[in-house]
Amino acid sequence: MPFDTTGSWTPVALSADLLPGAVMPAWTSAGPLALWRSQSGRTTASSDRCPHRGMRLSHGFVRGEALSCIYHGWSYSPAGGCVRIPAHPNLVPPETIRVTVQEVEESDGIIWVAVGQPETKPWRLGDLVPLRSLTVEAGIAAIEAAADAKTDSNGLISVADFPWVRLLATEQLGRTLIHVLIEQDRSPADRIAASRIAEALRRQAETRQKEVA
Secondary structure: OOEOOOEEEEEEEEHHHOOOOOEEEEEEOOEEEEEEEOOOOOEEEEEOOOOOOOOOHHHOEEEOOEEEOOOOOOEEOOOOEEEEOOOOOOOOOOOOOEOOEEOEEEEOOEEEEEEEOOOOOOOOOOOEEEEEEEEEOOOHHHHHHHHOOOEOOOOEEEEOOEEEEEEEEEEEOOEEEEEEEEEOOOOHHHHHHHHHHHHHHHHHHHHHHHHHO
16 A cells, blocks of 8 residues: 555545444554444544453443444544543542544445545545455455566556456555445446456465465
8 A cells, every 4th residue: 555654544434334333353564443334434443452341342332422342332422532431420530541543534335444644635536436345365465466467656566357346455564454446437248247256366375475474
């Protein structure tokens, strides 16, 4: 992915996969995240540990405009502050109880999370639209070999023989999250074909990874 000296952007999910009231795990080089969307539609990337007992907040649930831990129900606002402790309903939680939140940008159907302080916004997809996401149990090198192509400066892999299909790839501790992109004027049949191409590339990349392991 492109980055400057002060920070970078990681494409962590597709907008269509995070509905209002939903929470899902995500990851950047800064660590694991709880990615959630409030009932009003605001997207937040919180650190994935509740400061109370360390439970993963990505296992929690969204109530209105707050993310609640599944263990004891401590709730956190999009700004990261604790707003509710069910065992002490009359207590105003101190400001010191909070989770770290990362900057989020949502554009062209992609949810991007900042690592550090990027000086620019994430790049725009242009005539590409997101189709689906896949997790590949292989590194980017194995995916490049399967696609017979190299990653460009935007983190895109163009699939050989199918230049209208692109893979937006982010490596995550031995595995790779890829967002499958397709040219926006392609037919429904092409969308199905692109999904099958990505599945085939995943199998090939995982086979290659096992061969070199």
